[in-house]
Amino acid sequence: MITLDDSVKLSDYKVLRNPAIHDQSIMKILTGKADFAADHFAGHKYFGAIKCSTIAHGEVVSVDASEAMKLPGVKAVITADDCPVWNKTITWYGQDVAGVVADNWYTAIRALPLIKVTYKEAAASVDPDYAIQEGAPLTGILPNSNIGTAGVCFRDAKTDKRSTSAANNVFDPSTFNECDVIKEYTFGWTTTYPHNELEAHQTTAWWVGDDVYYYTGCQDITSNKSTVANALGMALNKVHAVTHFNCGGFGGKTSDILAPQACIMSKKVGGYPVLCKNSRQMNVLNRGHNFPTRSRIKFGVKKDGNNYKFHACDAEFWSDGGVNSFSPVGNVFFGLQKTYIIPNISLVAYRIQTNTPTRGYWRCVNDPCGAMNYDSAIDKLAYDLGVDPYDLRLNNLGNQSLPDQDVPTMYWGSFPIKEELELAAQKSGYKTKHKMAPKSQTVDDIYHNGDKRWYGIAITGHEDSHGSSSGSGRGGIVKAQTDGTFLVTTASARGCSGGTTVCTNVVAETLGAKPEDVKLGEWGNTDVGLNAGIQAGSSHTISISSAFYNAAIEMRYKIFQVALTKAPFKGVATSVDDLYAEDSVVYLKKDKSVSATFKSLNWGNNIAASGQGWTVGAAGTVDEVGRRNGGAWRSVGNYIKPGQAVYTYGSAAAATEVAVDEETGQVEILHIWNVVDTGTTMFKNGALKEIGCGAEAFHNQAFFYNTVYDPNTGAVISTNYTEAMFPTYMDMKTENHDLIDYESFDAGGPFGCHGIAEPCVTNYSSVLCAIYNAIGVWVDPQMAQMSADRVLKALGKA
Amino acid sequence: MKDFAHVNATSFDEAAALLAKDNAAVIAGGTDIIYSMKGMNTPNLPDTLVNIKTIADADYIKEEGGFIKIGALAKLTAIAKSSVVKSKATALAEAAELVASPELRNMGTIGGNICQKPRCIYYRNEFNNFPCARKVKGGTCYAITGVHRYHSIFGGVGGCMAVCPSDTAVALVALKAKIVTTKKTWEAADFFKVPNKEFGTARGEQINALDLDEIVKEIQVPVTSAKSTYKKWAFRKAIDFPQVSVAVVKDGNSAEIALGGVYNEPKAFSGVNCADPAKAGDECLAKATGMNTPRADGQADRYSNTYKIQIAKVMVKRAIGSL
Incomplete structure (x- = not known):
């Protein structure tokens, strides 16, 4: 059982939820005042563009840039000989092979076709089903195969053994013999969906002597800086990287988008500033796509009164990693393994390598593709068993009082999935609307000749694997200002304004300052901030708020030390322990009439404090000034008793109502209810907007957008806005979309720490299950969507 | 983006003379041509854009001599809102209303809508990465062995499986409209014949x-x-863009029907007996085959477009039923 610090209550936190928004970055973006890469050296820089390979597999034999160099305005051409992050071995269509620097962007673009690249082409495996066939060409990603086991999870109830090692399979297949019912299901490929496909990724770089400076849009500026330093063989202190915005601030997800290229291009032209940016097609090619996934899932259940209990599960998942051989595909079954109690399991995830662009590192690999498979499998199982899928889910959920099923020493900081499912059911009226028999209800008789649309509803939900990722510690700095206020500074990029509000709230709460006295300082500048790791939503929020908590603890210690030397505390108080602060006023604990405002302490301009934070709470010690610390990623939990290890993941449930036109296959979303565990909602409007964005993204994935690869060349051919097809208001009416932030007091900290956009991807499966509930057949996306053509195919009409 | 010259024309004759003199193309609303210029998706891009927005009084909509006459520069929004078009050529008003978005309808003209280029995902790929038959002499149609989910269900024209993407073209064919150009007056059905013998040139890229x-x-x-x-x-x-569209002009039990999104040109069916709407749908789609080619490894065709056949049948049925 998780043990919270008994003294901690949400009501204890005065600053928590303070609506003061200190981060003006959103307004800067909206009003055009933010400084993006293109704003640097306006009118005084060159432009860089990248030429991509037009083969999927092979070698670059030669690059002839002579014609390109003749084009007026072209300043330089770079190749793999100049750019160490490039490779002459081509493993996917669209890989960088050369770059042009010109005096304007259009000249650079026009020069690209003039660069003549000669290839030695090799056979490629573009399709994942083909890639794993015997005799298929090797992709060149792995030494001797196109397939690797990327993650396993085994459990055996009798021996109480658990294993996440492929070499130690403790699963006993004979446990299926103990089951009352055994069912096996297969699912076809889910869709491929890119991250930030609409954003213009760019970097402006310039040199001053031996130092390189660059501005880029990136979530992980610390790693980005390291990538550039490594590529250029430079010391880290010679590389000066800045990013202020990411995601909505026009930035890249992955760490090294265009930064090394821009720096090398600038060096090639004598250090003159170069803005290197992607075309629309390049954006799609280089984004971190999710993994399309297919699976085989076998369940064994035991009768449990009027319901059933999971007893055994044997499943295999295959995910297409493209050229990415390091992707954490094993997480595709995370929600199945963590959300439900299944005593005996064998879950194996394979990563298939294909000669297509890299996949992974976008959203959480559990979602949407893995969840699409296993969440749907649970509904399939329920219908086959004759029980309501919602009841089957509730009857098999884990709960917070149980340790993690795979790591019994770890507990869950929060585990509100049951409450979320119940809330989704309550809000949607699921129990009165849901009928077990498909085609039992029509929505309306919409056409003149009596054509009908069938009605369906479903609820799915699971723990989300995004939100507590491992990674480097995050650093935060608190700087005292002469006027008694504080600045919070870090090298991390700004994410959403809710995330920065978390940090200012944490510092204000810990210091005893008024919320408005804590403002954002410099963020995303590696020269003035501590190394901050990746900005990644929830994990960022908890880790960097922990960092600021520790920095604020040190700052409080330092300003109290100043207070001890000044009136009215001098000679009255002897230790910082004699003081406390509230609303930017320092008080003597034993006599509140003895006080001084922060401003009146006149502490000068030289007080700064730093802290380090980690993502997941675990055992931690407390140092002499009260900072919590720990050396590993499962480290500090500020609000739990030392020694208690917890997961701080988010979770979500979604209820979806659909109407399906059986004649055309058209699916209309009638209503969606998204219930998302937010930890503590800091900035309600922002949180709901972010949940809405996540839900829309996956509504898009369910019906419209899919990265389409040409099956012959591996080229991305869905590269323009025509094919991007974000849903319009006509497709998903805002008023039919309920967004609900479910608050759970998380042992990892009360300041909000859960991913709140990613878990919405449970929509993907709830839509599929609702379609089944409407028409009684399961739609197989087959690398596209659950769009009309797939519905008609499932119905045997196409 | 390709460099280009920009010339304002003050009359159609002047514009036509400029087109004859240079490697030039017309720009009106610009919602399509700029897209191609930026993406450089074809080697046949013009060096000069002749702006015809500067031609006066070419955006009229009026009823005259038994015709509704619409100037080539009439905006799609204006056509969709025109009371005379809505009441006497309803299909055209509805087609104009369904083009793209309000912003694009406010910019786009009827002339441009019937002169846009194919929307095939291979044709549109930037830098001419897929030098298809439409753009390059001797080129192939990549959709045949590639992704053909959005392509023709009635076979190809000149080896090209792209479809007519224009909403208004379909309505004009069903309405038996005439199209007056600087050279002649066309019947709509003839106007939208794809010049397949010119494939591989700028002219061959046109949908008319x-x-x-x-x-x-x-x-x-x-x-x-x-x-x-x-x-x-x-x-x-x-x-x-339409995957399937249908325009129906119904006179008693006889209908003029045109289908869009299913063939290189609007697919016209004349004098269709529409007493039974479902049968009329079946009749129109009787010769449609779709593209459903199992992959070389024996797996099913993930990119089959046979779904369009079913949808088109239903669309015809429902369109007739609505009249």
């Missing part, structure tokens, strides 16, 4: 039979007592 120095001046829709409608099926409910 216009000469490169020929400009649309006016659309003439005959006024009849027949009722008409246009229905569109796309993956999205707005800002999308």
Whole structure:
């Protein structure tokens, strides 16, 4: 059982939820005042563009840039000989092979076709089903195969053994013999969906002597800086990287988008500033796509009164990693393994390598593709068993009082999935609307000749694997200002304004300052901030708020030390322990009439404090000034008793109502209810907007957008806005979309720490299950969507 | 983006003369041509854009001599809102209303909508990465062995499986409209014949039979007592090109029907008996085959477009049923 610090209550936190928004970055973006890469050296820089390979597999034999160099305005051409992050071995269509620097962007673009690249082409495996066939060409990603086991999870109830090692399979297949019912299901490929496909990724770089400076849009500026330093063989202190915005601030997800290229291009032209940016097609090619996934899932259940209990599960998942051989595909079954109690399991995830662009590192690999498979499998199982899928889910959920099923020493900081499912059911009226028999209800008789649309509803939900990722510690700095206020500074990029509000709230709460006295300082500048790791939503929020908590603890210690030397505390108080602060006023604990405002302490301009934070709470010690610390990623939990290890993941449930036109296959979303565990909602409007964005993204994935690869060349051919097809208001009416932030007091900290956009991807499966509930057949996306053509195919009409 | 010169024309004749002189193309609303210039998706891009927005009084909509006459520069929004078009050429008003989004309809002209280029995902790929038959002499159609989910279900023209993406073209064919250009007056059905013998050149990329120095001046829709409608099926409910569209002009139990999104040209069916709407749908789609080719490794065709056959049948049935 998780043990919270008994003294901690949400009501204890005065600053928590303070609506003061200190981060003006959103307004800067909206009003055009933010400084993006293109704003640097306006009118005084060159432009860089990248030429991509037009083969999927092979070698670059030669690059002839002579014609390109003749084009007026072209300043330089770079190749793999100049750019160490490039490779002459081509493993996917669209890989960088050369770059042009010109005096304007259009000249650079026009020069690209003039660069003549000669290839030695090799056979490629573009399709994942083909890639794993015997005799298929090797992709060149792995030494001797196109397939690797990327993650396993085994459990055996009798021996109480658990294993996440492929070499130690403790699963006993004979446990299926103990089951009352055994069912096996297969699912076809889910869709491929890119991250930030609409954003213009760019970097402006310039040199001053031996130092390189660059501005880029990136979530992980610390790693980005390291990538550039490594590529250029430079010391880290010679590389000066800045990013202020990411995601909505026009930035890249992955760490090294265009930064090394821009720096090398600038060096090639004598250090003159170069803005290197992607075309629309390049954006799609280089984004971190999710993994399309297919699976085989076998369940064994035991009768449990009027319901059933999971007893055994044997499943295999295959995910297409493209050229990415390091992707954490094993997480595709995370929600199945963590959300439900299944005593005996064998879950194996394979990563298939294909000669297509890299996949992974976008959203959480559990979602949407893995969840699409296993969440749907649970509904399939329920219908086959004759029980309501919602009841089957509730009857098999884990709960917070149980340790993690795979790591019994770890507990869950929060585990509100049951409450979320119940809330989704309550809000949607699921129990009165849901009928077990498909085609039992029509929505309306919409056409003149009596054509009908069938009605369906479903609820799915699971723990989300995004939100507590491992990674480097995050650093935060608190700087005292002469006027008694504080600045919070870090090298991390700004994410959403809710995330920065978390940090200012944490510092204000810990210091005893008024919320408005804590403002954002410099963020995303590696020269003035501590190394901050990746900005990644929830994990960022908890880790960097922990960092600021520790920095604020040190700052409080330092300003109290100043207070001890000044009136009215001098000679009255002897230790910082004699003081406390509230609303930017320092008080003597034993006599509140003895006080001084922060401003009146006149502490000068030289007080700064730093802290380090980690993502997941675990055992931690407390140092002499009260900072919590720990050396590993499962480290500090500020609000739990030392020694208690917890997961701080988010979770979500979604209820979806659909109407399906059986004649055309058209699916209309009638209503969606998204219930998302937010930890503590800091900035309600922002949180709901972010949940809405996540839900829309996956509504898009369910019906419209899919990265389409040409099956012959591996080229991305869905590269323009025509094919991007974000849903319009006509497709998903805002008023039919309920967004609900479910608050759970998380042992990892009360300041909000859960991913709140990613878990919405449970929509993907709830839509599929609702379609089944409407028409009684399961739609197989087959690398596209659950769009009309797939519905008609499932119905045997196409 | 390709470099280009920009010339303002003050008359259609002047514009046509400029087209004849240079490697030039017309720009009106600019919602399509700029897209191609930026993406450099074809080697046949013009060096000069001749702006015809500067031609005066070419955006009229009026009823005259038994026709609704529409100037080539009439905006799609204006056509969709025109009371005379809505009442006497309903299919055209409905088609104009369903083009793209309000912003694009406010910019786009009827002339441009019937002169846009194919929307095939291979044709549109930037830098001419896929030098298809439409753009390059001797080129292939990549959709045949590649992704053909959005392509023709009635076979190809000149080896090209792209479809006519224009909403208004379908309505104009069903309405038996005339298209007046700087050279002649076309019947709509002839106007939209794809010039397959010119494939591999700029002219061959067009969705109509216009000469490169020929400009649309006016659309003439005959006024009849027949009722008409246009229905569109796309993956999205707005800002999308039709996967299947149908225009029906119904006079008693006889209908003029045109299908869009299913063939290189609007697929016309004349004198269809529509007493039974479902049968009429079956009749129109009787020769449709779709593209459903199992992959070389024996697996099913993930990119089959046979779904369009079913949807088109239903669309015809429902369009007739709505009149």
